Amino acid sequence: MDLEVPDATEDVSCPLCGATAGSVVGSRGRFDMPVRNLCCAGCATVYITPRPSAAAMSEYYRSTYRKHYGAVGYVGPDGKSVTPGEPGFEATLLQWHSQQADNALTLGSAAAGATVLEIGCRHGKTLALMRERRGIVPFGIEPGESEAQQARDAGIDCFTGALEAFDPGERRFDQVQWFHVLEHVHDPLGALLKLRSLLKPGGTMLIEVPNVYQPYGLLEENFFQNVHLVSYSPNTLPALVKRAGFDVTRVVDAGSLFVVARVSDAAAEQLPLPFATKLLDAPEQDADWVAVRLQSYANLTKLQYLLQQRGSSPELTAALVRTVALPSFVTHLVETCASFVEQLVARGQLDQAVAVTLAVASGPHPTELRQEFRIFAERLGAPPEALAATG
Numbered sequence: 506m507d508l509e510v511p512d513a514t515e516d517v518s519c520p521l522c523g524a525t526a527g528s529v530v531g532s533r534g535r536f537d538m539p540v541r542n543l544c545c546a547g548c549a550t551v552y553i554t555p556r557p558s559a560a561a562m563s564e565y566y567r568s569t570y571r572k573h574y575g576a577v578g579y580v581g582p583d584g585k586s587v588t589p590g591e592p593g594f595e596a597t598l599l600q601w602h603s604q605q606a607d608n609a610l611t612l613g614s615a616a617a618g619a620t621v622l623e624i625g626c627r628h629g630k631t632l633a634l635m636r637e638r639r640g641i642v643p644f645g646i647e648p649g650e651s652e653a654q655q656a657r658d659a660g661i662d663c664f665t666g667a668l669e670a671f672d673p674g675e676r677r678f679d680q681v682q683w684f685h686v687l688e689h690v691h692d693p694l695g696a697l698l699k700l701r702s703l704l705k706p707g708g709t710m711l712i713e714v715p716n717v718y719q720p721y722g723l724l725e726e727n728f729f730q731n732v733h734l735v736s737y738s739p740n741t742l743p744a745l746v747k748r749a750g751f752d753v754t755r756v757v758d759a760g761s762l763f764v765v766a767r768v769s770d771a772a773a774e775q776l777p778l779p780f781a782t783k784l785l786d787a788p789e790q791d792a793d794w795v796a797v798r799l800q801s802y803a804n805l806t807k808l809q810y811l812l813q814q815r816g817s818s819p820e821l822t823a824a825l826v827r828t829v830a831l832p833s834f835v836t837h838l839v840e841t842c843a844s845f846v847e848q849l850v851a852r853g854q855l856d857q858a859v860a861v862t863l864a865v866a867s868g869p870h871p872t873e874l875r876q877e878f879r880i881f882a883e884r885l886g887a888p889p890e891a892l893a894a895t896g
């Protein structure tokens with residue numbers, strides 16, 4: 506693939522706490538692009554530095570982005586990605602937007618007649634479905650000219666351009682939503698402050714971003730991307746939202762990360778609030794906590810890939826046993842190890858299956874998870890003395 510990417514000319518400080526120190530948790534991104542992700546020593550936000558300027562990225566989105574990411578499709582209910590032109594694409598796309606509309610109506614608080622602004626509304630499908638289902642009054646902001654036109658063709662009032670260029674006049678909204686936009690933004694705090702000014706007092710904001718605690722695919726080959734300038738977590742994004750003058754009402758740590766927030770009573774001139782550790786719900790999830798789990802994630806996904814490519818082997822199992830001796834993101838650890846064990850059992854390699862379950866049961870993992878794997882090991886026939894040794 507043609508890899509013309511803008512030069513990373515700007516060294517930046519952490520978008521949440523302003524620190525500059527941190528540990529490198531990735532040096533490549535999707536399509537083998539050079540993408541350096543740092544995990545902040547001050548607050549554990551994962552972000553790209555150095556990075557291209559906002560002007561260079563804006564030109565990249567205009568000229569090259571679709572060439573790189575255009576074939577990336579929508580994920581259907583069976584978990585398979587369908588790209589434009591493939592059979593079932595239209596149905597998958599509609600299904601995806603239907604889910605977004607459901608999320609926006611369930612997590613948000615828009616009643617019939619409420620004004621709802623979507624940043625990056627694309628062709629307006631999510632807003633159109635919300636109007637159909639709840640009778641909201643939609644408004645979109647969309648930088649892509651042809652997509653903005655499609656939204657208008659669907660009867661949705663739509664501003665063509667970036668959020669920064671949008672002048673609302675007297676217009677204020679009951680709800681603002683943005684799905685998979687904030688991770689692309691150069692100045693997220695500035696964008697959140699602008700959004701707050703577009704909301705009515707007590708108005709609701711709904712954000713969805715990729716979740717760095719639940720990455721997807723291989724870490725550097727898929728999850729980290731040159732266009733995802735910040736990789737937020739359920740710990741860091743709420744803190745950033747609070748700094749911009751919102752009260753966080755809900756955090757959903759699903760595959761994606763959703764944050765729902767209301768405009769706080771703080772006076773606009775007091776904003777942004779200075780960073781303070783007390784804004785973090787889980788300050789113990791610091792830079793080391795995150796970095797070691799990202800490393801485990803990268804190792805586990807690679808081992809899973811090798812298992813699929815080459816089948817099982819004692820070496821692969823030994824590497825897995827070493828990896829699960831370190832802390833991991835729990836959901837991913839369970840999924841990976843359960844699938845490994847299942848395949849080892851199917852191949853009749855019970856000793857290796859037992860070794861994996863015992864390793865999880867003895868690892869630095871939550872007590873419940875260790876207990877679950879101890880039972881798992883027992884069922885597979887682990888000897889009592891080995892079970893006792895897991896503590």
Ligand SMILES: [Zn+2]
Pocket residue numbers: 519520521522523524545546547548549550
């Ligand atoms: Zn920080």
